[in-house]
Amino acid sequence: MSFDQLSSLESQPTTMRRQDDPQYSDDPEFQRLSQELMTKLFTLTGNISRLSNEIALLGTKRDTERVRERVHDLLEESKDTFKEVGEGVKKIQSWEDVSPSQKYTQQKLAREFQNNLQEFQSVQRLALEKQRTSATAARSALEESQSPGTEGTSPFGQQQAQEQLRLASQDEVDFQDSLIVEREAEIRNIEQGVTELNELFRDVAHIVTEQGEMLDDIASNVENTRNDTQGADRELRSAARYQKNARSKACCLLLILAVILTIVILAAVVG
Missing domain, CATH: 1.20.58.70 (Methane Monooxygenase Hydroxylase; Chain G, domain 1)
Structure with missing residues (x-):
């Protein structure tokens, strides 16, 4: 920028x-x-x-x-x-x-x-x-x-009272x-x-349950990714140590070869 x-x-x-x-x-x-x-x-x-x-x-x-x-x-x-x-x-x-x-x-x-x-x-x-x-x-x-009553002194009077009650109510x-x-x-x-x-x-409970399962899957994937990352980091560290040790051994061999070569050259010159 x-x-x-x-x-x-x-x-x-x-x-x-x-x-x-x-x-x-x-x-x-x-x-x-x-x-x-x-x-x-x-x-x-x-x-x-x-x-x-x-x-x-x-x-x-x-x-x-x-x-x-x-x-x-x-x-x-x-x-x-x-x-x-x-x-x-x-x-x-x-x-x-x-x-x-x-x-x-x-x-x-x-x-x-x-x-x-x-x-x-x-x-x-x-x-x-x-x-x-x-x-x-x-x-x-x-x-x-609506059920008819049974009180009354005469059938005619009872019928008339019931009719009036029916009409009124x-x-x-x-x-x-x-x-x-x-x-x-x-x-x-x-x-x-x-x-x-x-x-x-x-419906809402079903959606929430599905989202919960989705979140569980995401959390599981994140956990797996973290574990894989940690494993890869350990492997890289191990490879780095191996590579460092290999360089040290190579340097030692080169130093030994240089000493031997120097001795041979000196012996040839003196001889």
């Missing part, structure tokens, strides 16, 4: 050099996606906490349609967000040529996603159990209210029946969400 090139490089702003140098800056797209996923995971943590509080009200005196509506909305919102985050985590896990810091981010995102999803699935199952219990109790109560029966249908539909919806998130959890 010439002096002019060196001066030009040093005159560039530090931030520009850091953007061009991969050891100072990670992939901007990777960083943007990972930050977006972490933000959504934080939101999901809050949703799970609120869901737990709302589900605790189901089946109690504070159980209202408004509570059930909030539970439904939070379940749907969280389920959709988990799907988005799951796809993002799978994309992050398949990122190529990652740096050590990016590898740490991959592992952290996968771990946080799996932990949050497991907690959400527990909340889902609790909501499903309470919805089933509530629907069963409501169905039983509705069937009992028909609207309420229809309303209760529609609520039961809605709850049963909600049960099916929660069951479907549980199944979908189970598949997503398995």
Whole structure:
């Protein structure tokens, strides 16, 4: 590198050099996606906490349609967000040529996603159990209210009372029946969400397991390379010692030959 090139490089702003140098800056797209996923995971943590509080009200005196509506909305919102985050985590896990810091981010995102999803699935199952219990109790109560009574002093008076009761309560029966249908539909919806998130959890776990095996292979290759390098270094050192000893022996032989040659020459001159 010439002096002019060196001066030009040093005159560039530090931030520009850091953007061009991969050891100072990670992939901007990777960083943007990972930050977006972490933000959504934080939101999901809050949703799970609120869901737990709302589900605790189901089946109690504070159980209202408004509570059930909030539970439904939070379940749907969280389920959709988990799907988005799951796809993002799978994309992050398949990122190529990652740096050590990016590898740490991959592992952290996968771990946080799996932990949050497991907690959400527990909340889902609790909501499903309470919805089933509530629907069963409501169905039983509705069937009992529709069964004819046996009280009355005369058949005519009993029949007339039953007819008036039937007409007066028909609207309420229809309303209760529609609520039961809605709850049963909600049960099916929660069951479907549980199944979908189970598949997503398995997909991410499979990718993480494959990456773990890949890391094990890389670590094994690095270890083998290190062992091979150490063996080669030992062999080189041994060869260097052998070569040094060979040079020393050659020098000794040359010295002996020179002495013998000198003696022979002197003897010839004297003789």
